[in-house]
Amino acid sequence: MLPLQSETPFPEIIADLLGLDISEPWVIAVTAVVAAGVIATVLLTMTAVLGIWGKRKITAAFTDRIAVNRHGPYGLLIIPADAVRLLSKELIVPEAVDRPAWDLAPLIIASSALLGFAVIPFGHGLQLADPETGLAYVFAVASIASLGLLMAGYASNNKFSFLGGLRAVAQNLAYEIPLVITGASVVIFAGSLRMS
Numbered sequence: 001m002l003p004l005q006s007e008t009p010f011p012e013i014i015a016d017l018l019g020l021d022i023s024e025p026w027v028i029a030v031t032a033v034v035a036a037g038v039i040a041t042v043l044l045t046m047t048a049v050l051g052i053w054g055k056r057k058i059t060a061a062f063t064d065r066i067a068v069n070r071h072g073p074y075g076l077l078i079i080p081a082d083a084v085r086l087l088s089k090e091l092i093v094p095e096a097v098d099r100p101a102w103d104l105a106p107l108i109i110a111s112s113a114l115l116g117f118a119v120i121p122f123g124h125g126l127q128l129a130d131p132e133t134g135l136a137y138v139f140a141v142a143s144i145a146s147l148g149l150l151m152a153g154y155a156s157n158n159k160f161s162f163l164g165g166l167r168a169v170a171q172n173l174a175y176e177i178p179l180v181i182t183g184a185s186v187v188i189f190a191g192s193l194r195m196s
Contacts (some may be wrong), residue, residue: 101155108148115141121196134195148170
């Protein structure tokens with residue numbers, strides 16, 4: 001056995017470290033979900049940080065210039081500097097906007113992305129809902145984003161923003177057609193729209 005291998009499952013190790021009663025099965029399940037969430041968050045954050053840093057370095061190489069190297073070692077502090085810059089930006093709302101639609105559009109776009117996760121099985125019993133038409137639900141919920149894009153363009157009361165919103169909706173619909181065709185091929189082979 002390797003020195004880092006253990007006979008005890010990982011959730012039980014974490015529960016034991018936290019001093020939780022591991023005789024209850026729900027403690028192990030909750031510990032497993034929280035530990036997986038923390039690990040996934042750390043990995044995704046590191047991937048994002050290194051991805052942004054790598055993109056800046058590669059873009060600098062393409063354009064034959066020196067990359068970001070003034071902020072910290074190897075330019076790694078540019079990521080927190082960008083975060084501070086983005087979080088300190090002023091929210092500007094034009095005068096003649098349709099305020100309810102202006103405020104609601106980003107929520108509709110974000111909710112269409114998040115609602116699709118309700119039917120995705122992340123593991124045995126880790127699924128919010130399991131309808132017979134799970135794949136159709138995912139496609140239907142994803143298409144709600146087009147409504148939010150159209151609202152965002154229309155609510156600004158600007159013809160150019162409205163045209164930009166129409167263009168975004170057209171792009172979204174153009175991307176959904178091959179996506180639905182691909183999904184239909186999976187349904188033909190699986191014989192069901194169910195996600196589990």
